[in-house]
Amino acid sequence: MKPFDWKRLLIAAAVALPMAAPALADVTLTNVSYDPTRELYKEFNAAFAAKWKADTGETVTIQTSHGGSGKQARAVIDGLPADVVTLALESDIDAIAAKSGKIAADWRGRLPHNSSPYTSTIVFLVRKGNPKGITDWGDLVKDGVEVVTPNPKTSGGARWNYLAAWAWAYGEYGGDEAKIKEYIGTLFKHVPVLDTGARGSTTTFAQRQIGDVLLAWENEAFLAQDEFGADQFDIVVPPQSILAEPPVAVVDGNVDAAGTRKVAEAYLNYLYSAEGQTLAAKHYYRPAEPDLVTDKTLLGKIPQLKLVSIDDPIFGGWKKAQPYHFGDGGVFDQIYKPAQ
Amino acid sequence: MVQPSVIPGFRLALGFTLVYLAAIVLLPLAALVWNASGLGFGAIAALALEERTFAALKVSFLTSFAAAVFNVPFGVLVAWVLTRYSFPGRRLLDAAIDLPFALPTAVAGIALTALYAPNGWLGQYAQAIGLKIAFTPLGIFVALVFVGLPFVVRTVQPVLAEVDRECEEAAATLGAGRFRTLRAVILPTLTPAILTGFALAFARSVGEYGSVIFIAGNIPYVSEIAPLLIVIKLEEFDYAGATAVATIMLAISFAMLLAINLIQAWSRRRFGRV
Numbered sequence: 001m002k003p004f005d006w007k008r009l010l011i012a013a014a015v016a017l018p019m020a021a022p023a024l025a026d027v028t029l030t031n032v033s034y035d036p037t038r039e040l041y042k043e044f045n046a047a048f049a050a051k052w053k054a055d056t057g058e059t060v061t062i063q064t065s066h067g068g069s070g071k072q073a074r075a076v077i078d079g080l081p082a083d084v085v086t087l088a089l090e091s092d093i094d095a096i097a098a099k100s101g102k103i104a105a106d107w108r109g110r111l112p113h114n115s116s117p118y119t120s121t122i123v124f125l126v127r128k129g130n131p132k133g134i135t136d137w138g139d140l141v142k143d144g145v146e147v148v149t150p151n152p153k154t155s156g157g158a159r160w161n162y163l164a165a166w167a168w169a170y171g172e173y174g175g176d177e178a179k180i181k182e183y184i185g186t187l188f189k190h191v192p193v194l195d196t197g198a199r200g201s202t203t204t205f206a207q208r209q210i211g212d213v214l215l216a217w218e219n220e221a222f223l224a225q226d227e228f229g230a231d232q233f234d235i236v237v238p239p240q241s242i243l244a245e246p247p248v249a250v251v252d253g254n255v256d257a258a259g260t261r262k263v264a265e266a267y268l269n270y271l272y273s274a275e276g277q278t279l280a281a282k283h284y285y286r287p288a289e290p291d292l293v294t295d296k297t298l299l300g301k302i303p304q305l306k307l308v309s310i311d312d313p314i315f316g317g318w319k320k321a322q323p324y325h326f327g328d329g330g331v332f333d334q335i336y337k338p339a340q
Numbered sequence: 341m342v343q344p345s346v347i348p349g350f351r352l353a354l355g356f357t358l359v360y361l362a363a364i365v366l367l368p369l370a371a372l373v374w375n376a377s378g379l380g381f382g383a384i385a386a387l388a389l390e391e392r393t394f395a396a397l398k399v400s401f402l403t404s405f406a407a408a409v410f411n412v413p414f415g416v417l418v419a420w421v422l423t424r425y426s427f428p429g430r431r432l433l434d435a436a437i438d439l440p441f442a443l444p445t446a447v448a449g450i451a452l453t454a455l456y457a458p459n460g461w462l463g464q465y466a467q468a469i470g471l472k473i474a475f476t477p478l479g480i481f482v483a484l485v486f487v488g489l490p491f492v493v494r495t496v497q498p499v500l501a502e503v504d505r506e507c508e509e510a511a512a513t514l515g516a517g518r519f520r521t522l523r524a525v526i527l528p529t530l531t532p533a534i535l536t537g538f539a540l541a542f543a544r545s546v547g548e549y550g551s552v553i554f555i556a557g558n559i560p561y562v563s564e565i566a567p568l569l570i571v572i573k574l575e576e577f578d579y580a581g582a583t584a585v586a587t588i589m590l591a592i593s594f595a596m597l598l599a600i601n602l603i604q605a606w607s608r609r610r611f612g613r614v
Contacts, residue, residue: 194558336559
């Protein structure tokens with residue numbers, strides 16, 4: 001039995017209202033995305049609309065909805081008529097595929113680079129001058145260091161934070177699982193506030209002045225620096241972090257119903273074009289095809305470091321990592337279990 | 341026989357009442373219980389007794405109870421000042437009482453967090469005396485006092501305005517002191533209204549999410565509220581688990597409201613009127 005669909009009603013109303021305005025538009029595309037892509041897609045949508053107009057003469061209007069990655073996935077499962085989804089986690093798109101059947105199960109192989117046109121990583125944002133001397137993951141559990149990260153149970157970005165820390169500990173302790181878990185447990189004891197989303201954590205760190213280090217998406221760290229001024233924070237890039245691959249997919253069930261498959265596929269493919277890759281780099285994402293980026297100075301700003309993939313045997317892919325680390329009763333839940 | 345009301349058509353009115361209540365209140369709640377019932381009673385009971393759920397329910401209900409208790413004396417005081425005295429700006433103050441109703445809860449939460457965070461206007465002074473407010477259960481309490489206040493004030497206010505001043509005068513002529521007048525004449529009359537206000541403030545607080553989530557800190561077993569647990573279950577795409585937690589909350593709230601109603605009925609018999 002499906003839950004009562006009040007959410008679909010609200011979302012349909014929210015999407016339908018602005019859609020009613022540009023009545024002259026030939027085609028409307030809905031992109032359901034996660035929080036920190038707001039700035040990227042604002043610019044990308046305008047670029048794609050211009051390109052589509054030039055190529056086909058059709059006017060395309062793109063609605064982009066932003067929110068927590070898991071929340072957005074649930075909205076699509078519950079019936080939000082998204083044409084494409086551009087989310088933070090592979091497991092969120094897998095959930096749409098499994099629960100609604102609206103995305104083909106093999107979606108990850110349909111576009112280049114595991115359907116991730118851009119990648120990102122997790123870096124440290126510290127107070128100006130790095131007073132606590134934080135340079136690597138081991139420094140996060142030093143006495144007196146407070147770490148700010150959102151809750152991995154409610155935030156996609158926070159899962160990457162956790163996995164990046166895990167990957168470091170795996171190398172540090174030679175794969176000794178008990179020691180890795182102990183490190184992760186200690187790390188979260190250094191977290192005074194678990195916000196529900198990445199933007200909430202950025203606010204807690206930047207505006208409430210809580211904590212010594214914020215574990216953040218690389219692009220969020222740069223944005224925070226742009227927003228609050230480079231005199232406030234330093235970005236520390238650890239020697240090793242995680243390769244975060246935020247994936248994109250066409251929602252087959254919805255585009256076939258709406259007759260928008262052609263434009264939806266063109267939209268996602270355009271992310272892989274020179275223009276799409278350049279925009280990704282401009283918004284501090286790591287382009288999947290750096291050779292295509294037209295403004296090479298953008299590439300120079302991307303720090304080089306060792307990146308561990310979710311498909312590495314340490315994790316064994318999202319299908320294994322998600323339930324093991326973040327599922328009900330998984331490793332993350334065990335961290336907080338009070339001692340018996 | 342006196343007509344019960346000026347609106348004609350009892351059957352039509354009752355029919356509308358039933359359909360309206362069913363569509364707006366009962367159906368969604370039934371759907372909730374129906375969803376959770378897929379798990380079976382045993383699984384729901386096990387979930388309720390699970391440490392994490394139990395801890396979150398405890399945080400939610402205890403902070404809500406404390407906030408509602410706190411709001412009773414201070415809410416009555418506010419109602420008293422607003423009804424009994426006339427001073428410049430009274431209407432403005434009176435209107436401000438409703439702000440917690442009108443303000444989006446997330447806005448309230450962010451504002452309260454900014455105020456009570458260790459570097460906030462008020463938080464820095466609390467911090468100086470070693471008191472942490474934001475990101476602790478105390479922060480949840482502050483947010484819930486905020487959202488619950490209007491319920492007490494608004495239920496007590498009209499009753500207080502109606503209180504027969506002659507009784508107070510009579511009490512005074514018969515030699516009762518101020519405290520005795522308050523205790524024997526005024527408070528009994530106000531008791532049912534106070535209980536209603538308490539129940540409403542309490543019920544509202546238990547389900548509160550938006551204003552609490554920013555100030556709570558959300559640490560499992562410490563400052564994690566039950567509604568957050570529901571959101572977490574949803575993030576795991578565990579719809580049945582989420583509705584089960586909601587059903588447990590609903591059951592506890594219903595039992596508490598029922599108990600308060602019984603006390604209220606008793607106090608009405610005991611003290612009469614209102």
